[in-house]
Amino acid sequence: RKKQNKNLPPGPPQLPIIGNLHQLGTLPHHYFWNQSKKYGPVILLQLGGVPTVVVSSAEAAGQVLKNHDLDCCYRPLSAGTGRLSYNCRDIAFAPYGNYWKEMRKFCVLELFSTKKVKSFRFIREQEVASLIDSISQSSLSAIPVDLCEKMMSLTASITCRVAFGKRFEGNEFDEGKFQEVVNEAMAMLGSFSASDFFPYVGWIVDKLTGLHDRLERSFHDLDGFYQQVIDQHLDSKETKHEEEQDIIDMLLKLQRNRTEIDAVQFTQDHIKAILMNIFLGGVDTTAITVVWAMAELIRNPRAMKKSQEEIRNCVGNKEEVDEGDIEQLKYLKMVVKETLRLHPPAPLLIPRETMSHFKINGYDIYPKTQVYVNAWAIQRDPDIWTSPEEFVPERFEDESIDFNGQNYELLPFGSGRRGCPGMYLGHSTVELALANLLYCFDWKLPDGLKEEDVNMEEVAGLTLYKKLPLNLVPVKYITGRGKME
Numbered sequence: 001r002k003k004q005n006k007n008l009p010p011g012p013p014q015l016p017i018i019g020n021l022h023q024l025g026t027l028p029h030h031y032f033w034n035q036s037k038k039y040g041p042v043i044l045l046q047l048g049g050v051p052t053v054v055v056s057s058a059e060a061a062g063q064v065l066k067n068h069d070l071d072c073c074y075r076p077l078s079a080g081t082g083r084l085s086y087n088c089r090d091i092a093f094a095p096y097g098n099y100w101k102e103m104r105k106f107c108v109l110e111l112f113s114t115k116k117v118k119s120f121r122f123i124r125e126q127e128v129a130s131l132i133d134s135i136s137q138s139s140l141s142a143i144p145v146d147l148c149e150k151m152m153s154l155t156a157s158i159t160c161r162v163a164f165g166k167r168f169e170g171n172e173f174d175e176g177k178f179q180e181v182v183n184e185a186m187a188m189l190g191s192f193s194a195s196d197f198f199p200y201v202g203w204i205v206d207k208l209t210g211l212h213d214r215l216e217r218s219f220h221d222l223d224g225f226y227q228q229v230i231d232q233h234l235d236s237k238e239t240k241h242e243e244e245q246d247i248i249d250m251l252l253k254l255q256r257n258r259t260e261i262d263a264v265q266f267t268q269d270h271i272k273a274i275l276m277n278i279f280l281g282g283v284d285t286t287a288i289t290v291v292w293a294m295a296e297l298i299r300n301p302r303a304m305k306k307s308q309e310e311i312r313n314c315v316g317n318k319e320e321v322d323e324g325d326i327e328q329l330k331y332l333k334m335v336v337k338e339t340l341r342l343h344p345p346a347p348l349l350i351p352r353e354t355m356s357h358f359k360i361n362g363y364d365i366y367p368k369t370q371v372y373v374n375a376w377a378i379q380r381d382p383d384i385w386t387s388p389e390e391f392v393p394e395r396f397e398d399e400s401i402d403f404n405g406q407n408y409e410l411l412p413f414g415s416g417r418r419g420c421p422g423m424y425l426g427h428s429t430v431e432l433a434l435a436n437l438l439y440c441f442d443w444k445l446p447d448g449l450k451e452e453d454v455n456m457e458e459v460a461g462l463t464l465y466k467k468l469p470l471n472l473v474p475v476k477y478i479t480g481r482g483k484m485e
């Protein structure tokens with residue numbers, strides 16, 4: 001009788017044991033979206049042994065992220081997130097509790113606060129200037145540049161200087177392997193592994209499919225990198241003043257002082273877990289956003305021209321755009337918003353897990369349910385957006401909708417207690433990098449390609465990146481001194 005009284009959300013039929021697991025495919029956000037068109041904005045699936053609710057409307061997302069934020073503050077544990085976060089000793093995958101609260105507060109203070117982000121302005125400007133120099137070299141011989149690769153090394157360099165006090169050198173991973181390592185780690189963090197859904201026996205399937213070995217390889221690649229960065233700090237003879245210390249110095253101090261957080265002693269694994277969040281959280285999402293923006297702009301010459309004209313009129317005779325100029329670039333800001341609408345880097349945010357019983361749209365949601373917010377689907381909902389599939393930055397002209405977590409129609413950074421703490425840091429890099437790419441160069445497609453040929457296929461892990469590289473030919477636009485001469 002108890003079962004009959006439950007008002008569970010509707011959802012697609014399930015097979016015994018595996019439930020809906022076999023239906024997810026390689027782009028789960030597409031599958032969830034199609035199911036929500038059939039069954040409504042709140043659906044229930046069974047992924048192996050794990051009940052999973054997916055919400056796909058702004059209204060239902062508001063209920064999860066605002067009204068019931070506290071009820072859904074846990075993160076589900078998976079093989080990938082557990083291993084890469086040193087058993088959830090990080091922020092993103094740590095269970096809701098004192099340790100998570102303390103570490104999040106610590107990182108906000110040391111890295112994510114507006115004051116701190118502003119203090120890193122010179123690092124962003126220097127690194128973007130060196131990116132522009134390197135692209136200028138390619139423009140001399142009209143060679144196409146791979147913007148995915150350029151953006152990843154830009155965001156890696158900024159993240160490493162901001163957080164680890166050093167420049168990122170590609171050789172910290174084996175030559176050319178860096179982008180692969182980051183993509184693989186994101187794939188592992190977003191993977192649906194059998195051991196997550198079939199306790200006791202799932203690991204056998206993961207062994208057979210090779211997922212277990214991939215995860216171990218990814219863990220060791222990253223672990224070696226964190227160890228190298230930590231060792232460099234430990235070996236350094238330099239005496240740094242308090243204000244010169246980076247976040248690793250501060251984390252090492254917690255370890256040295258045998259600090260206990262939530263009755264657990266802080267160790268080197270805790271430091272590595274936090275570095276994982278900063279490195280993977282900071283590098284991938286930010287680079288992906290600039291790449292998708294450039295892909296959309298090259299397919300939309302009108303928007304590209306409008307954005308370039310705005311920047312060139314506003315910046316005047318400077319060599320490069322600096323952060324002081326950005327505030328005036330209203331169209332550029334709309335381009336970034338529209339990119340984040342169509343291509344949210346984390347399409348399903350980071351999954352939550354419920355801690356108590358509550359209701360959404362009248363449906364019962366029980367504890368230990370995995371909850372996905374399909375931001376990707378909400379941001380393409382035709383009930384909210386006109387011509388939702390089209391790239392139209394002007395749609396934000398008279399709209400006050402922002403991505404700061406207050407408007408559930410636009411959620412690229414999530415919302416609520418577990419919303420992205422790196423929003424301001426990531427967004428500042430996206431704006432500056434994009435503004436300079438558009439100011440310093442005109443962009444052409446390689447010979448023989450037309451706008452409609454640009455491939456926009458996605459690959460999904462925890463983040464959603466472009467399947468094929470974006471190769472574009474830069475044509476130097478004469479700026480600054482060159483223009484005056």
Ligand code: HEM
Nearest residue numbers: 092278281282285346349350413414415418419420422426
């Ligand atoms: C364009 C850039 C970025 C995007 C789109 C983005 C997106 C997101 C999203 C969707 C979440 C999950 C929010 C939720 O569950 O409600 C998240 C969480 C998080 N992000 Fe970001 N992010 C970006 C940049 C960054 C940067 C630069 C960092 C750090 C250097 C960072 C670190 C984190 C961390 C630590 C969390 C976990 C928060 C928690 O669970 O308490 N992110 N991000």
